[in-house]
Amino acid sequence: MKVTLDLDKLLSDGKISEEEFTRLKVLSAESTSLLAFNILIGFGVIAVSGATLALVPAATTAIGIGAFVLIAGLGLLNSNLSQWRLLANICVLTGSLMMGGGIIAEYRGALEAILVVSAVFAAAAVLAKSSLLTVLAVLMLSASIGARTGYFHASYFLVIQEPLMTIVLFSLLATGLYFLSQKLSSDFQRLAIVASRTSVFLVNFGFWVGSLWGERSASREIIVSDTVLAVAWALALLAAAVWAWKNNSRWMLNTTAVFAGIHFYTQWFEHLDVTPGSVLLAGLVTLGAGLWLRTLKKSEPS
Structure with missing residues (x-):
């Protein structure tokens, strides 16, 4: 358990003595030095790994170095030496990313490679009890059905190639992980909930893209129209909001409120275009909805 204390204020308020202040100050300095040392060594590991990869620029080199750093990080975590925990987590994350990137590069983004990397991230997440790697494992799994992001000058974009499959697959995953989390110990329960919540985001991304383009075949024929997916998204958000309200899931x-806002603005401007009048009316509707929600919140029993 970590506790943050303002030692100067505690001393001035007479809550601790001068001797206690000095002792705690020394302990604080030791902790800060250890943190700085872990970060320094962590950067050293990254630099050495990167330099080695630059000298021998091959995917197999990345896989080998990544696996070594990952195993070393997991070994440090299992040694129960708390002073090395930060360095261990840096090694686990760096090793996982380097190994995963090497596998994807070696097999040129094949489906099997993506699934293997997803499994590697998931296994490392469980062994290291890492929320970040858990998120990466779920996101990597979404890449197996064509989900990706991209960037070019001053522009970012999100690609969901299979909206309907994304919605179905990650709805099942989110639901399954949520119920599984109820049966796990606290550490693993946290990881299952993180994965479930990441899946919820992907479900909404699937609905978002689907509400604009629909579900199309390889020949670009419409299988499910954008209107159907837009209505289904609204109903899904309503059902999720009701469930959250009943189960006190803040x-x-x-999340439902955020994506409801995104859905509203997306459909509003998609059908009414972005004009001064449509922007003004959309803003007034949003403000009204916000005030209504705040009224409901205040009316809740304390």
Whole structure:
């Protein structure tokens, strides 16, 4: 357990003595030095790994170095030496990313390679109890059905090639992980919930893209129209909001509200275009909805 204390204020308020202040100050300095040392060594590991890869620029080199750094990080974590925990986590993350990148490069983004990297990230996440790697494992799994992001000058984009499959697959995954989390210990319960919540985001991304383009075949023929997916998204958000309200899930309620806003603005401007009048009316509707939600919140029993 970590506790943050303002030692100067505690001393001035007479809550601790001068001797206690000095002792805690020394302990604090030791902790800060250890943190700086872990970060320094971590950067050293990254630099050495990167330099070695630059000298021998091959995917197999990345896989080998990544596997070595990952195993070393997991070994440090299992040694129960708390002072090395930060360095261990840096090694686990760096090794996983380097190994995963090497596998994808070696097999040129093949489906099997993506699934293997997803499994590597998931296994490393469980062994290291890492929320970040858990998120990366779920995102990597979404790449197996064509999900990706991209960037070019001053522009970012999100690609969901299979909206309907994304919605179905990650709805099942989110639901399954949520119920599984109820049966796990606290550490693994946290990881299952993180993965479930990441899946919820992907479900909404699938609905978002689908509500604009629909579900299309390889020949670009419409299988499910954008209108159907737009209505289905609204109903799904309503169902999720009701569930969150009944189960007192603040995260789900907030997430639902955010994506409901995105859905509203997306459909509003898609059908009415971006004009001064449509922007003004959309803003007034949003403000009204916000005030209504705040009224409901205040009316809740304390």
